[in-house]
Amino acid sequence: MVQYITKAGDQWDIIAKNVYGxxxxxxxxxxxxxxxxxxxxxxxxxxxxxxxxxxxLNETMPPWRI
Structure with missing residues (x-):
C-alpha cells in the first residue's frame, strides 16, 4: 500500500487524481x-x-462482455 502525504487544500478527488490518474x-x-x-x-x-x-477493467465494454 502506498502512502500519500496531503498538501493543504487537498480533497479526496484531487488525491485520487494525483495517485491513480x-x-x-x-x-x-x-x-x-x-x-x-x-x-x-x-x-x-x-x-x-x-x-x-x-x-x-475495459471501461468501453459492458460488464457482461469482460
Whole structure:
C-alpha cells in the first residue's frame, strides 16, 4: 500500500487524481481511510493510505462482455 502525504487544500478527488490518474477512484481511498472520512478538505501533512489497483477493467465494454 502506498502512502500519500496531503498538501493543504487537498480533497479526496484531487488525491485520487494525483495517485491513480482518475478522480473517480476517490471511493477506493475513502474505503481504505475510514478514520479520515469526516475530512472534506485536508490540512498539509496527513497520511492517506492508497491501496494498489489490482484489476483493470475495459471501461468501453459492458460488464457482461469482460
Amino acid at each position: 482518475d478522480e473517480y477512484k476517490a471511493d477506493l481511498l475513502m474505503a481504505a481511510n475510514f478514520p479520515l472520512l469526516d475530512i472534506f478538505q485536508f490540512d498539509a501533512g496527513i497520511v492517506v493510505e492508497c491501496p494498489e489497483l489490482t484489476e483493470t
